[in-house]
Amino acid sequence: MVDMSRLAACAPPSLLPWSSVSASRAPLPEQTVRMPAFARGSGLLSGATASVYDALAAAYDEDERRMAWSRPVDLGLLFSFAKMVTERQGSGVVGDLGCGPGHTTKILAELGLRMTGIDASSAMIARARANLPGATLAVGTLLHLPAVDASWAGAVALGALWHAAAAERRTTLAEVARVIQPGGTFLYSFVTSGPRQPADSVYFLERWLGVEVNLELHLLSVKAAATEVVSAGFEVIAATQREPLPHELPLRRGFLLARRR
Numbered sequence: 600m601v602d603m604s605r606l607a608a609c610a611p612p613s614l615l616p617w618s619s620v621s622a623s624r625a626p627l628p629e630q631t632v633r634m635p636a637f638a639r640g641s642g643l644l645s646g647a648t649a650s651v652y653d654a655l656a657a658a659y660d661e662d663e664r665r666m667a668w669s670r671p672v673d674l675g676l677l678f679s680f681a682k683m684v685t686e687r688q689g690s691g692v693v694g695d696l697g698c699g700p701g702h703t704t705k706i707l708a709e710l711g712l713r714m715t716g717i718d719a720s721s722a723m724i725a726r727a728r729a730n731l732p733g734a735t736l737a738v739g740t741l742l743h744l745p746a747v748d749a750s751w752a753g754a755v756a757l758g759a760l761w762h763a764a765a766a767e768r769r770t771t772l773a774e775v776a777r778v779i780q781p782g783g784t785f786l787y788s789f790v791t792s793g794p795r796q797p798a799d800s801v802y803f804l805e806r807w808l809g810v811e812v813n814l815e816l817h818l819l820s821v822k823a824a825a826t827e828v829v830s831a832g833f834e835v836i837a838a839t840q841r842e843p844l845p846h847e848l849p850l851r852r853g854f855l856l857a858r859r860r
């Protein structure tokens with residue numbers, strides 16, 4: 600059972616209450632240059648994507664250290680996810696797919712979940728190891744998850760499939776469905792659209808957190824993402840979208856909380 604007090608107890612004191620977060624935030628470095636939408640299709644499979652995240656790891660880690668507790672909608676969904684997992688299972692491994700430097704992994708671990716983090720970027724995993732000493736973390740691809748069928752209580756994939764084109768998302772979502780037990784929980788976040796960027800387009804990112812990058816973000820409406828998740832074998836419990844926060848890339852975030860059928 601998730602205890603509400605754990606949510607407050609594991610938050611850095613300087614980041615509570617929520618309202619103090621935006622008031623005290625220092626400006627961040629330039630984050631993005633937006634280019635015309637185009638599709639090159641390098642996507643999730645590309646080793647180049649992992650190299651970009653290797654280069655971003657230090658800046659991303661520092662950014663998330665400050666920001667992981669600044670997103671009320673995301674935190675609410677993480678808490679809902681943790682509650683669904685613990686109330687159904689009591690125990691069981693939960694995957695953090697594309698865990699990056701592990702700040703979300705840490706929040707979920709502090710809420711009582713038994714976490715395993717996987718990321719294609721070895722620099723991100725090195726950061727996660729420093730942030731979560733002793734945790735189960737591995738360099739690996741989401742296209743072949745290191746778990747037997749129906750062995751996990753749940754998984755989160757937060758921002759991890761941003762760079763995946765449709766075929767890669769299909770493969771990854773099938774893998775997620777394979778490893779999660781029937782009745783297990785999946786929390787999935789993605790980018791939906793921007794002020795002048797429609798859903799189902801590709802957003803090209805040239806500079807992020809002061810680092811030169813070369814990344815595609817495949818935007819997806821909540822409805823389209825839900826269709827893909829349902830096709831993979833889940834039922835959608837909750838679906839929502841939020842506006843970007845001032846320090847984030849200028850793209851709306853979509854969320855699906857789903858249960859394995």
Ligand SMILES: C[S@@+](CC[C@H](N)C(=O)[O-])C[C@H]1O[C@@H](n2cnc3c(N)ncnc32)[C@H](O)[C@@H]1O
Nearest residue numbers: 643652697698699718719720740741757758759
């Ligand atoms: C935007 S970051 C999100 C990190 C973390 N989930 C968070 O919410 O802060 C995306 C992460 O997904 C990882 N990633 C991208 N493609 C991947 C793949 N094919 N297999 C494993 N990890 C991948 C990247 O290395 C990166 O660390």
